[in-house]
Amino acid sequence: AKDPIRVLVTGAAGQIGYALVPMIARGVMLGADQPVILHMLDIPPASESLNGVKMELVDAAFPLLKGVVATTDVVEACTGVNIAVMVGGFPRKEGMERKDVMSKNVSIYKAQASALEKHAAANCKVLVVANPANTNALILKEFAPSIPEKNISCLTRLDHNRALGQISERLNVQVCDVKNVIIWGNHSSTQYPDVNHATVKTPGGDMPVRQLVADDDWLNEEFITTVQQRGAAIIKARKLSSALSAASAACDHIRDWVLGTPEGTFVSMGVYSDGSYNVPAGLIYSFPVTCCDGSGL
Numbered sequence: 648a649k650d651p652i653r654v655l656v657t658g659a660a661g662q663i664g665y666a667l668v669p670m671i672a673r674g675v676m677l678g679a680d681q682p683v684i685l686h687m688l689d690i691p692p693a694s695e696s697l698n699g700v701k702m703e704l705v706d707a708a709f710p711l712l713k714g715v716v717a718t719t720d721v722v723e724a725c726t727g728v729n730i731a732v733m734v735g736g737f738p739r740k741e742g743m744e745r746k747d748v749m750s751k752n753v754s755i756y757k758a759q760a761s762a763l764e765k766h767a768a769a770n771c772k773v774l775v776v777a778n779p780a781n782t783n784a785l786i787l788k789e790f791a792p793s794i795p796e797k798n799i800s801c802l803t804r805l806d807h808n809r810a811l812g813q814i815s816e817r818l819n820v821q822v823c824d825v826k827n828v829i830i831w832g833n834h835s836s837t838q839y840p841d842v843n844h845a846t847v848k849t850p851g852g853d854m855p856v857r858q859l860v861a862d863d864d865w866l867n868e869e870f871i872t873t874v875q876q877r878g879a880a881i882i883k884a885r886k887l888s889s890a891l892s893a894a895s896a897a898c899d900h901i902r903d904w905v906l907g908t909p910e911g912t913f914v915s916m917g918v919y920s921d922g923s924y925n926v927p928a929g930l931i932y933s934f935p936v937t938c939c940d941g942s943g944l
């Protein structure tokens with residue numbers, strides 16, 4: 648049997664956390680034959696609620712779940728983890744400027760970065776979900792200089808999946824037959840969803856999305872704004888921000904990173920720019936990526 652992999656989820660008592668931890672415990676993230684130990688971190692005001700999540704994990708009797716650490720101690724949470732999914736953060740509240748949120752996050756990410764650097768397993772892979780995701784990932788990178796930059800990423804897979812979803816709805820095809828959209832840039836309304844390399848699997852082979860969607864205006868306008876503003880549309884409808892889709896995207900991101908992207912497929916991830924595609928080096932920016940098995944844990 649395989650050794651368990653330790654997966655940290657910060658902000659585990661929150662909305663995304665509540666959707667994400669059962670997915671991890673069911674093998675959605677790392678595979679149906681991969682045992683896991685969940686590390687869940689939240690802050691003291693959420694500690695009772697975090698404990699409730701732990702009780703539910705016990706009650707769910709997940710065969711792959713070999714242990715649960717639920718804590719408000721950053722060092723205990725980070726110790727020995729192979730994967731860290733950073734969902735916790737300070738939410739922007741009414742009347743707060745972006746820079747106020749940013750300065751709160753700097754202190755949070757500074758502490759969590761040094762705990763990961765000192766106590767996580769060697770080669771720990773980090774995915775930042777909490778907004779502003781690209782910036783938080785960069786802060787984490789700055790404060791954890793010994794973690795290789797290739798091991799620090801942020802989530803734009805939700806935007807990627809939203810783009811696949813919109814194309815599948817428009818063309819009335821299965822979403823699993825659509826691939827190779829690209830999200831460029833930030834996980835924010837400034838992102839650029841790009842369909843120029845996207846294809847749909849048809850009985851006659853892969854066909855370009857541009858060719859199948861004859862309506863260029865839709866592709867150049869409505870498609871782009873729908874993907875850019877989907878988060879706001881979910882908040883409007885649910886009065887809460889995306890959670891199950893964010894959790895599912897986080898699983899997709901880690902699974903492809905650890906187990907490899909399928910042959911001929913690329914996915915979007917926010918990664919440290921080396922200057923490729925003329926994107927300034929040193930930014931955390933969403934690019935098309937492929938991963939091959941063996942990136943290791």
Ligand code: NAI
Nearest residue numbers: 658660661662663689693735736755776777778802805893
């Ligand atoms: P939430 O408010 O329900 O949960 C956040 C949790 O983080 C709370 O339980 C809170 O107590 C905890 N927390 C706060 N400070 C913490 C700290 N210092 N250490 C550990 N935990 C801490 O929020 P939700 O809906 O789960 O969203 C979480 C984050 O994910 C938000 O920043 C949101 O904007 C972001 N997000 C990112 C997406 C992406 O695609 N990158 C998509 C959707 C949300």
